[in-house]
Amino acid sequence: MIFQSRFWRNCIAAAFAATTLGGCGYAGDEDQVRVTVVEDGDARINPVGTRLNFASSTMRAAIAKGLVGLDEEGRVVPALAARWIVTDDGLSYIFRLFDTKWDDGRQVTAERVARLLKQRLSELRNSRLRYDVVAVDEVVSMTGRVIEIQLKAPHPNFLQLLAQPEMGLFRAGHGAGPMRLLSEENGIKLGQFDQPSQDEQDTAQEDDRWVSLRSEPAASAIARYRSGAVQVVLNGKYHHLPLVDAADISSGELRLDPVAGLFGLRFIRAQGFWAVPANREILAMAINRPALLTSFPGVSAWQSRLKIVPEALDVEGINSYPDWASMTMEDRIVFARNHVSRWKASEGPVVPLTIALPGAAGARILFKRIQSDLRRVGLDARMVSRNQEADVELMDEIAPYDSAPWFLKQFTCAKTTVCLNDADSKIAEADAATNLQIKARLYAEVENMLVDHYNFIPIAVPIRWSIARQNQRGFAVNPRGWHPLNPLVGIPIS
Template sequence: MMNFRSTFWLNSLLALVAIPLLAACSFAEDEDQVRVTVIEDGSTHINPVGTRLTFASSTMRAAMAKGLVGLDQEGRVVPALAARWIVSEDGLSYIFRLFDAKWDDGRQITAERVARLLRSRFSELRKSRLQYDVSVVDEVVSMTGRVIEIRLDAPHPNFLQLLAQPEMGLFRAGHGAGPMRLLSEEDGIKLNRFDEPSQEDEEEEAEQEDDRWVSLRSETAAAAIARYRAGGVQVVLNGKYHHLPLVDAADISSSDLRLDPVAGLFGLRFIRAEGFWAVPGNREILAMAINRPALLTSFPGVSAWQSRLKIIPEALDVEGINTYPDWASMTMEARTAFARNHVTRWKASEGRITPLTIALSDAAGADILFKRIQSDLRRVGLDARRVGLGKNADVELMDEIAPYDSAQWFLKQLTCTQTPVCLNDADAKIAEADAATNLQIKARLYAEIEKILVEHYNFIPIAVPIRWSLAKQGQRGFSVNSRGWHPLNTLVGIPIS
C-alpha cells in the first residue's frame, strides 16, 4: 500500500498538470476525430525515421508507412502492401504478391522498388531490437512487377509477425503508402486518411475530403493521465508497471484501464556478478526469496498480474522437458527458511555480504517494487540498495515485451551480447538451434537452453510485463491484444489496405 506522503505527492502532481488542461483541452466526443497520447519515460520527440524508435515514433511510422503486412487492432497479421502470400513447405521461402498501389507522391509501387527498400531496411535493422531476427534473411528478389520473394537461411516460424513490426514499414525517399498521411504538425501530429493521388482537380478533391483524423502526441505519464482525465484525449498508450500508482492517484475508472495480455520478460537481469552474487547458487537465493504474489498485489488497479518462475512462457514449452527451478513446488515459507539458512552458512564461512544494487527508474511504481524486494531479501539475511538507471549496479530491471511468439526471442535477451553475466556454452547452443532446419529439433534445443539458463540464474523472472492503455469501453478500433499494439488508423475506421 502507498503511504500518505506518496499519495499526497502524486495527487498534487496530477492536479498541477491537470489545471491548464481542464481549461483548454476538453472536447466534444466525435468518433471520427480521435486524440491519442503516448507515454514515454525518455524523449517525447516523435520521429518515424530510423531504427531505434520510441513507442510513439513506431506508432506514427506504422500509420504512415505500410510494410508487406501489418497488425490490426487485435494484434493479428493482416495484408498491407502485400495482398497475399505463400510460404514454402521448408519455411525458407516467402512469396508476396503486391496490391496495385502508389506511394503518397503518386509513383507506382513496384516489386523491384519494394525489394530494394526491404534489402536496405533489413541491413539497417541489424543494429536494432530486431537484429537477431533480420539476420535470418538471405535474399530479397523481385520476380515480376508485383511479386517478390524473401529467402531465409533457416526457418523462422514467426517471420510474418516480424514483417508486421512497425520498423518494417517502408518509406521511399520520405514517402509512405498509408494507411494514413501527415496532415499537420501545428498542435501535435495530425494524421488523416491516405488516398492515392489522383488527377481530379482541387475543387473535386475538397468535396471528397475525408474528415476522419487522429492527433498524436507524446508526453510523461503524469501529463498523459491528467490530459485523459480532463477530457483532452480519448486514448492513452504505452503505460507500464511503474506508472500504475499515477492512475490510481488520478482516480481513473477501473473500466478505462485496459491491460494487454502480453508476453515478455519482467525481472532482474544480472549485469555484474561479484562476491556472493558471483555464484549461481547464490543468485538462486534471490529468485527464491522474492515473494511474487505479495509484490504483484502491491500495485493498485491490477488484480490478475501473473508471476513467473521461468524464462519462456508455458505455451511454448516442449513436452518432456521441465524448465522450472527445482524449488518451484516449495511454499513461500519453506523457500524463505531455506534461503535464510543458506545465507547464514555463507556468512559464517565467508563473512559479510554486500547489498545487492538494483538499477531502477525514478518512479512511484519502481519505489514499490524496490521496497518489496528489499523487504524479501532482509527476511533471509540479505539487503538491497537502489541506484538510478545507467549507474553501476549488480542487476537491472528488465521490462520488455516479445514482438512475436518464439522461444528464440526470450533466450537471446540473455546472451553474452546483452549482459556480461552469461554462458558461452548457452550462446553456442542458441546458434546451433538457430541453424536447425527441423522445427521440432529447434524447439527441443531451445528448451534445453532454457534449462541451462534457469540454473545459471543470470535472469530472475518475476512476472509477465504489464502494458496498459486508457480508453473508454466501446472505443472504436481499440482492443486489448497479446502484442500490446494499437494502430491509429483503426481508431477512426480507416482500413490498413
C-alpha cells in the first residue's frame, strides 16, 4: 500500500503540474464560480439527447427548466410551473405555469409546453427513465397557462421524476433558464437567464454572475481544485477515492452525499457453478462487507447493504433479508467453504468468477478484497475491463427518486440475461395496480423472489462525493446526489 500511495501521489502531482501550466490559480468571488465534473468516459458536454453524462445533465438543468426542478438540497421546487395540485386518486397532476419566456423571447404557453412534454416523454422511452415515463397516459393543455398530466396508475414519486434533468424542455433549441449559455470558449460559461438586451445596456446594469463548467478525469479535476483553478468538483465515485486521499483533500472539503441506490455485483452471465442460485448465494455470504468498505480512506460512514431495496421503503411484515443475514462472518465462511467442497467433490473444479470493473485504483482495491474473500471459501475471481466478457459487473447507480420499483426494475429480463420471468410478471402486475397498498406488497414480493434468485449481490450504498469549500454558497450535500449550478451564484430557478 505504500507503493500505491506514492504512485497515486505522483499521478496527482503530474496532473497538478499540467493544470497549473494551463492557467494560474483563481481567487475569484462568490458571483463567479468555476465547476469541473469528474467523467471517466466521454467528457463532452452536450445537453441534447436522452443518454446524458453527468456534466451534460448538469448543463441541461441549468438552461432548460422542466415543470419542476431540484434545489441544492435535493427538494422538488417550482420551475416552469408556479404551483400544482394532485387529485385524490393520484392519477392527475394539474400545473399552473409562471408567466415567463423562452431564451429567444417567445412566450411560454401551456399548449407549447404540453406538446414539448409529450415529445420528450416519447424520447425518454429509450433512457434510464424508460420504466417511469410509460406511466403517463396523456398530457393536456387546459388553458393558456394550465396543463394536466394524466397517469395510467398512481406514481407516488411522479414529481421527483418530473424534476430529473432529462425532463428539462427545449423549444427549437431554446430553454427557459434559470441560466443561459454565454460562451463555449475554454469550457462552458453560463450566466443569468434574464439579462437585458443590447439596447437596454445603457439603462440596466449588466448581471456579472456566471458559472463555468467543464468535465475531465478525476486526477485532473482534483489537481485543478488544489491549484485554485476551480471551486467545486462534482460526480466523484468510489474508485476515485485513492486519488482524493493522495491529494490530501481535507475532510471538511470532501462532501459525501447520503444517496440511495445500488452498489454491488449484478450477474450478466451464469455458467457452470454460477448457474445455480444456491451457488451465487455463496458469493453473497463470502464477502466481508465491513472489511471491504474500511479499505477506502476518508469514508468511515460508508454503509454496507444485504438487501436490494432500502429499509426505508420496506413494507411492514415483509422480510426480504437473506436467510443467513443473522449469521456471524465466521459461521458464513464455514458454511460457504463446506458448500464449495461438496460441489467440487461431485462436480469438479470451479472456474474463477470474472468481474468487470473500471480500470482505477479504487476498483482494484475492491477486487482484491472480493478475491481474498472468495479464496477463503475455496473459490477465486479474475478482474476484467468493462468492455470484456464477464460473469458479473459492478453496479454503481444512484436512485433518481424514492421508489422501490426503480430498484427492482434494474434486474428485469430487459436489463440482464440472468433474470426471472416470474418476477417480471409480478412487476407488471404491481405497475398496473391502482391500490397503493396492493402495489407496495406486490413489489415487496418481487424483492423476496430476487433475493432468493441472487442475480444481484448487494454490497453497499453507492458513494458520491464532491469537493467544495465549507462556505461555498449554494452547495449542500443531499440524498439525490444532485448539485445545480444556479444556486452557486445566487440565481433562483424561477
